[in-house]
Amino acid sequence: MVDLQVNLPVFSGPFALLFHLIEKAEVDIYEISVAEITSQYLQALREMQELNLEIAAEFLVMAATLLKLKSKKLLPETVEVAETEEEEMPVIDSREELVQRLLEYRYFRDVAAELRRCEAAQKRVYIRSLGGKALLVNPDEEITLAGVTLPALLEAFQRLLTERERQPQEIAPDDLSVQDKMQAVLKAVRGKKDGVDFRELFSPQAGIAEIITTFIALLELIRLRKIVVWQSGPFGRLLVMRKS
Amino acid sequence: MELKPLLEALLFVTEEPLPPAKLAELVGAETKAVRQALQELQKEYAAADRGLQVIELAGGFQLATKPEAAAVVEKLYTGEKSFTLSQAALETLAIIAYRQPVTRVEIEAVRGVKVDSVLETLQKRRFIRVAGRKDAPGRPVLYGTTKEFLKYFGLKDLSELPQLAPPK
Numbered sequence: 001m002v003d004l005q006v007n008l009p010v011f012s013g014p015f016a017l018l019f020h021l022i023e024k025a026e027v028d029i030y031e032i033s034v035a036e037i038t039s040q041y042l043q044a045l046r047e048m049q050e051l052n053l054e055i056a057a058e059f060l061v062m063a064a065t066l067l068k069l070k071s072k073k074l075l076p077e078t079v080e081v082a083e084t085e086e087e088e089m090p091v092i093d094s095r096e097e098l099v100q101r102l103l104e105y106r107y108f109r110d111v112a113a114e115l116r117r118c119e120a121a122q123k124r125v126y127i128r129s130l131g132g133k134a135l136l137v138n139p140d141e142e143i144t145l146a147g148v149t150l151p152a153l154l155e156a157f158q159r160l161l162t163e164r165e166r167q168p169q170e171i172a173p174d175d176l177s178v179q180d181k182m183q184a185v186l187k188a189v190r191g192k193k194d195g196v197d198f199r200e201l202f203s204p205q206a207g208i209a210e211i212i213t214t215f216i217a218l219l220e221l222i223r224l225r226k227i228v229v230w231q232s233g234p235f236g237r238l239l240v241m242r243k244s
Numbered sequence: 245m246e247l248k249p250l251l252e253a254l255l256f257v258t259e260e261p262l263p264p265a266k267l268a269e270l271v272g273a274e275t276k277a278v279r280q281a282l283q284e285l286q287k288e289y290a291a292a293d294r295g296l297q298v299i300e301l302a303g304g305f306q307l308a309t310k311p312e313a314a315a316v317v318e319k320l321y322t323g324e325k326s327f328t329l330s331q332a333a334l335e336t337l338a339i340i341a342y343r344q345p346v347t348r349v350e351i352e353a354v355r356g357v358k359v360d361s362v363l364e365t366l367q368k369r370r371f372i373r374v375a376g377r378k379d380a381p382g383r384p385v386l387y388g389t390t391k392e393f394l395k396y397f398g399l400k401d402l403s404e405l406p407q408l409a410p411p412k
Contacts, residue, residue, distance in 0.1 A: 114406035122398035124314035
């Protein structure tokens with residue numbers, strides 16, 4: 001059996017639908033009649049309903065807005081309708097405002113069309129891909145854990161914790177701060193071109209609290225892109241180095 | 245080896261556009277000389293008998309195939325670039341690109357629809373990023389475009405965005 005295919009324009013929002021109607025009616029935006037556009041809009045929604053298309057709430061909000069504009073015209077000017085609105089979407093209160101919003105929307109719709117052309121043009125251009133192994137270039141929007149996965153880093157941390165747990169603990173005054181530890185880590189890796197072993201950052205006397213603080217400092221430095229962590233291979237040593 | 249062939253080699257291997265300053269650092273030359281050599285390379289590759297071009301993208305340079313070769317390249321890499329952005333995503337990106345930094349509510353005001361899920365998708369694809377918070381009640385998140393955005397649309401920088409008469 002042949003599948004029945006129906007091609008319908010898909011509207012990205014109520015403004016897109018409004019534009020479709022305005023263009024179909026070949027009316028100048030500045031000349032639109034609220035009554036006219038409202039009935040066309042409602043008719044379009046009805047057709048969508050008949051086709052069992054799900055109508056997003058925003059389309060109904062626009063319908064209500066249009067009806068409000070239309071009814072306002074019918075009321076004597078002196079009558080002020082008390083409004084208590086808590087909508088997130090800005091309210092359209094007059095025909096002029098509707099025109100303004102339509103114009104603004106059209107601008108960005110046109111920009112989007114331009115971007116679509118750029119997208120198509122760029123699709124025809126191919127760039128080399130080595131499979132993500134460039135060492136020198138770090139895309140500046142990426143946090144780099146060069147060759148180290150987060151689980152690997154956590155595993156190293158956990159190993160450290162379980163090892164230290166068994167040692168006698170000395171209760172020290174709580175004067176640890178992540179800030180200080182960040183400075184300490186930066187100092188430890190300064191000038192070390194080949195990096196510093198992850199374990200060396202934790203002094204043998206360090207208690208659990210200090211280890212945790214140091215680890216948080218390490219994560220913070222990675223986030224701030226001050227350092228990178230590098231692993232030579234699976235189960236290899238974790239090296240911490242300054243980011244150039 | 246001289247400057248130009250060295251640059252050519254770097255532009256060939258790189259996966260990310262290389263800014264002139266970075267190239268200068270790599271080859272140990274003045275940025276000015278690098279720019280000059282890049283221009284020469286660009287001219288040489290522009291010749292009709294070359295299949296590659298030196299493109300300027302997101303503030304850097306890189307070797308890429310010429311669009312005229314696309315049909316043949318696609319025979320080798322089928323479906324490489326089949327992804328296209330939805331109309332909703334494109335409209336949202338257009339607003340962010342021109343109005344950045346911009347809040348979600350401001351975008352929704354223009355489009356007349358909720359954009360939560362579109363923003364999420366765009367963020368996942370790294371076309372947009374959180375660019376700070378607005379100094380307004382609730383400190384709403386501000387969005388801006390990324391380098392990835394420029395690369396995807398083949399733009400040098402934001403000033404290269406298509407210029408249209410602004411809305412009155």
